[in-house]
Amino acid sequence: MKKVLINITVAIVAILLPLVFRAPYHQHILITILIWAALGTAWNLLGGYAGQVSFGHAAFFGLGAYTAGILALHYNISPWWGLLLGPLVSTLISIPVGLICFRLRGPYFALAMLALGEIFRLVFINWVTFTNGAKGIMIIPKITMKLPYYYMALGLFFLSLTITGLLIKSRFGYYFISIREDQDAAESLGIPTTRYKLFAFLPSAFITGLTGAFYMNYIAFIDPNVVFSLANVSVMIILVVMLGGVATLWGPAVGAAIYILLSEVFRTRMGAASVLAFGILVCLVIMFLPNGIVGELDGLRKMALRKMNGGEKSGLLRG
Amino acid sequence: MHLLGQTLISGFLLGGMYALIAIGMTLIMGVMKIVNLAHGALVMVGMYVTYICFVLWHINPYAGMFISMLLLFVLGSLIQRYMINRLVEVDSILPENQVLLTVGISLVLTEVIRFIFKSDYLSVSTGFSGKTVFLGKMSVSVPMTIGFVIAMVFTYLLHLFLNRTDLGMTIRATAQDRDAAVYMGVNVSRVTMITFGLGSAFAAAGGSLLLPMFYLWPDIGHLFTAKAFIITILGGMGSTAGALLGGLTLGIAESLGATYISMGYKDVVGLVVFLLVLLFMPGGIKSLVKR
Amino acid sequence: MAFFEVRRIVKNFGGLCAVHEISFSLEKGQVIGLIGPNGSGKTTIFNLINNFFPLTAGEIYFKGKRIDSLPTHKICALGIARTFQVVKPLKRMSVLDNVMAGAFLHTGSTSQARARALEILEFCNLINKRDLDAKKLTIADRKRLEIARALSTDPELLLLDETAAGLNPKETEEAIEVIKKISRSGIAIIIVEHKMKVIMGTSEKIVAINFGREITQGEPREVINHPEVIKAYLGDHYA
Numbered sequence: 035m036k037k038v039l040i041n042i043t044v045a046i047v048a049i050l051l052p053l054v055f056r057a058p059y060h061q062h063i064l065i066t067i068l069i070w071a072a073l074g075t076a077w078n079l080l081g082g083y084a085g086q087v088s089f090g091h092a093a094f095f096g097l098g099a100y101t102a103g104i105l106a107l108h109y110n111i112s113p114w115w116g117l118l119l120g121p122l123v124s125t126l127i128s129i130p131v132g133l134i135c136f137r138l139r140g141p142y143f144a145l146a147m148l149a150l151g152e153i154f155r156l157v158f159i160n161w162v163t164f165t166n167g168a169k170g171i172m173i174i175p176k177i178t179m180k181l182p183y184y185y186m187a188l189g190l191f192f193l194s195l196t197i198t199g200l201l202i203k204s205r206f207g208y209y210f211i212s213i214r215e216d217q218d219a220a221e222s223l224g225i226p227t228t229r230y231k232l233f234a235f236l237p238s239a240f241i242t243g244l245t246g247a248f249y250m251n252y253i254a255f256i257d258p259n260v261v262f263s264l265a266n267v268s269v270m271i272i273l274v275v276m277l278g279g280v281a282t283l284w285g286p287a288v289g290a291a292i293y294i295l296l297s298e299v300f301r302t303r304m305g306a307a308s309v310l311a312f313g314i315l316v317c318l319v320i321m322f323l324p325n326g327i328v329g330e331l332d333g334l335r336k337m338a339l340r341k342m343n344g345g346e347k348s349g350l351l352r353g
Numbered sequence: 354m355h356l357l358g359q360t361l362i363s364g365f366l367l368g369g370m371y372a373l374i375a376i377g378m379t380l381i382m383g384v385m386k387i388v389n390l391a392h393g394a395l396v397m398v399g400m401y402v403t404y405i406c407f408v409l410w411h412i413n414p415y416a417g418m419f420i421s422m423l424l425l426f427v428l429g430s431l432i433q434r435y436m437i438n439r440l441v442e443v444d445s446i447l448p449e450n451q452v453l454l455t456v457g458i459s460l461v462l463t464e465v466i467r468f469i470f471k472s473d474y475l476s477v478s479t480g481f482s483g484k485t486v487f488l489g490k491m492s493v494s495v496p497m498t499i500g501f502v503i504a505m506v507f508t509y510l511l512h513l514f515l516n517r518t519d520l521g522m523t524i525r526a527t528a529q530d531r532d533a534a535v536y537m538g539v540n541v542s543r544v545t546m547i548t549f550g551l552g553s554a555f556a557a558a559g560g561s562l563l564l565p566m567f568y569l570w571p572d573i574g575h576l577f578t579a580k581a582f583i584i585t586i587l588g589g590m591g592s593t594a595g596a597l598l599g600g601l602t603l604g605i606a607e608s609l610g611a612t613y614i615s616m617g618y619k620d621v622v623g624l625v626v627f628l629l630v631l632l633f634m635p636g637g638i639k640s641l642v643k644r
Numbered sequence: 645m646a647f648f649e650v651r652r653i654v655k656n657f658g659g660l661c662a663v664h665e666i667s668f669s670l671e672k673g674q675v676i677g678l679i680g681p682n683g684s685g686k687t688t689i690f691n692l693i694n695n696f697f698p699l700t701a702g703e704i705y706f707k708g709k710r711i712d713s714l715p716t717h718k719i720c721a722l723g724i725a726r727t728f729q730v731v732k733p734l735k736r737m738s739v740l741d742n743v744m745a746g747a748f749l750h751t752g753s754t755s756q757a758r759a760r761a762l763e764i765l766e767f768c769n770l771i772n773k774r775d776l777d778a779k780k781l782t783i784a785d786r787k788r789l790e791i792a793r794a795l796s797t798d799p800e801l802l803l804l805d806e807t808a809a810g811l812n813p814k815e816t817e818e819a820i821e822v823i824k825k826i827s828r829s830g831i832a833i834i835i836v837e838h839k840m841k842v843i844m845g846t847s848e849k850i851v852a853i854n855f856g857r858e859i860t861q862g863e864p865r866e867v868i869n870h871p872e873v874i875k876a877y878l879g880d881h882y883a
């Protein structure tokens with residue numbers, strides 16, 4: 035009951051927020067936070083819950099964005115259709131990618147995904163006739179007000195959150211976490227590990243592609259070095275999740291909010307040194323908050339609870 | 354025909370120097386079992402140190418290299434001791450966060466250098482940096498040859514160190530079985546720190562030798578991280594000899610690629626090869642030789 | 645055809661022959677012991693049965709079906725569950741969640757899986773620890789968890805790999821009781837164990853191996869008094 039009330043309150047605040055912050059600059063920041071929250075939540079399903087740390091999610095973000103962009107560029111179809119096709123393309127591509135890379139474990143999976151992400155970036159730079167190469171694709175947006183984009187981004191985040199929430203409460207969640215904790219043990223318990231990794235991968239790629247397509251429509255300009263970027267997309271997604279809370283439902287959103295706000299402060303106050311500040315932040319987070327803010331708070335709360343009544347609740351569903 | 358010969362030779366020479374960098378990575382990976390994405394940044398810092406020595410104090414790059422190695426040894430040891438080592442103590446859900454930490458370290462190193470030197474392209478020109486000698490009709494660059502020879506000397510010295518000295522053997526024992534090493538009374542944390550320092554020093558040496566061949570700028574680190582990785586995977590992860598073999602292969606493949614494949618797709622080819630090796634040849638190119 | 649049968653199975657690791665032409669079989673509900681000195685290939689046999697490692701040669705049959713090329717998870721789904729000598733708890737999951745992960749094999753419903761898991765925890769004397777994270781368990785409880793989790797998949801054949809190792813005498817007694825209880829419920833068991841007490845208290849038949857080869861198999865008393873078995877365990881001069 036208490037949980038439902040909290041959820042309703044959060045939803046109302048989220049809906050009213052842009053009516054309080056009316057300046058386009060502020061609304062832009064809010065939208066950016068939602069984009070990263072959606073991306074982080076989607077990554078968390080595969081990386082945090084199922085333990086398959088992808089350093090190549092930029093590939094799916096970029097594919098979604100480019101699907102929308104190329105529809106406009108070559109076929110004169112509204113890039114809004116990208117919201118439909120983009121995630122489909124990303125999901126379709128994720129199937130062979132998953133089947134190939136899930137042969138590898140741990141850091142080797144991470145490396146393979148990193149290489150794949152880079153391959154996509156390089157191909158999109160070099161395939162000039164189809165993608166316009168490094169020049170990128172520009173569209174003229176029909177909607178210039180921020181408010182509609184805000185609600186779309188909110189919907190996107192909500193979708194990401196709902197899919198993740200539903201999955202992890204079910205058998206899928208148990209299987210994902212089992213695979214993360216010990217793949218051999220999971221396999222010997224009758225869990226088809228490759229198939230379930232794919233079940234985590236597909237929705238993750240879907241949402242990431244959808245967010246990419248939305249990004250194209252919102253920003254109205256993409257180029258491969260931006261949307262397929264290793265540092266600014268793939269690594270950033272991981273950072274948002276690690277900052278907020280690995281394998282927690284709300285962690286990525288918290289991470290996105292803190293990260294985007296901080297980086298705005300860095301950018302406006304420090305200029306050139308902002309990337310340095312960012313790097314230092316990465317190091318500090320990993321060294322001192324390895325499971326993210328929500329994750330560590332959760333640990334503390336559990337410890338307090340145990341002190342109080344000597345018992346602990348079943349630990350799957352955190353945050 | 355002599356274009357091919359020349360391409361092969363310069364690839365071979367280049368590969369020897371790449372191998373030095375990759376050997377550094379192999380050492381670190383072997384002992385710590387970590388994926389070090391900051392390795393290229395260490396190479397880059399090493400290159401800048403050699404560069405400063407040359408520009409400010411007119412120290413010949415081949416002498417500056419030793420200063421650079423010493424400094425990087427210290428820097429690497431400190432990074433290991435105070436940053437990466439911390440992860441041993443924390444209980445994290447994803448062990449892969451170690452990879453992200455090295456990304457962070459690489460960012461910090463790169464940005465600090467950018468802060469000091471800006472993003473300008475720098476280059477070192479000594480008296481002989483453009484010089485070539487002719488082997489028949491094929492021209493061979495002098496700094497490449499010197500670099501290659503020095504790289505081979507270093508590789509051989511490392512080989513002796515690992516096989517003949519107590520410390521070297523301790524490093525190998527730790528790489529092989531950390532727990533067993535602990536039981537045998539090895540001070541594993543000290544060995545790990547030294548290994549990381551050593552790996553960084555080798556990165557600096559490789560970077561310094563390559564200085565005459567590359568434009569220097571803060572982001573060059575990524576390039577070397579990628580190369581070192583490809584080599585380490587090609588070499589089967591873990592042996593110096595493997596890294597040497599991997600380095601030579603990459604050097605040759607790269608210069609063949611540069612001569613015969615269009616610039617743009619060259620890196621794609623490298624990455625695809627990397628993926629294939631990762632997926633299908635866990636033992637690197639050596640697994641081909643064995644069969 | 646026997647309920648479960650391994651036929652002349654062989655496993656080579658590079659040059660090392662870990663298992664060589666081992667054959668044995670068991671009937672439904674039967675308990676057999678698999679013994680041999682350290683490094684003789686017992687765990688490897690388990691790893692072959694559930695196909696963690698592919699066989700070099702040989703065949704494995706379960707309920708009339710050849711299973712040696714099936715993936716590990718399918719073998720479990722068919723009804724062969726195992727425990728690990730080096731325990732593999734799902735560390736950041738609670739004890740209950742560990743067992744639920746196995747119970748989901750036969751149901752998609754969370755509440756059914758939970759109910760089944762609670763039953764099994766009760767059965768294995770772990771019910772009081774159900775909300776602890778698995779990484780906080782003592783070694784004895786981790787061994788219990790291994791058994792509980794294997795049982796949660798409702799196996800017809802259970803492979804127990806040294807589940808009594810590291811237990812004190814009282815805990816060992818208790819483990820023997822649990823194994824007997826499992827056996828009474830109709831589940832066939834293959835026990836690997838160094839503690840002879842456990843084997844003798846439960847098994848109807850023993851297979852003794854050394855260096856990956858069979859020494860002898862049959863009636864428990866006969867097997868442990870077999871001169872080759874004594875020699876393998878105690879060295880030449882005892883034989």
Ligand SMILES: Nc1ncnc2c1ncn2[C@@H]1O[C@H](COP(=O)(O)OP(=O)(O)OP(=O)(O)O)[C@@H](O)[C@H]1O
Pocket residue numbers: 657660662680681682683684685686687688689729
């Ligand atoms: N994955 C592997 N790769 C190479 N060799 C292996 C592997 N697994 C086991 N071995 C070798 O196979 C042999 C048999 O090992 P196994 O673990 O099956 O023995 P065991 O009978 O279970 O011994 P213990 O009683 O100590 O548990 C040993 O020599 C071991 O070193």
Ligand SMILES: [Mg+2]
Pocket residue numbers: 686687688729
């Ligand atoms: Mg064993």
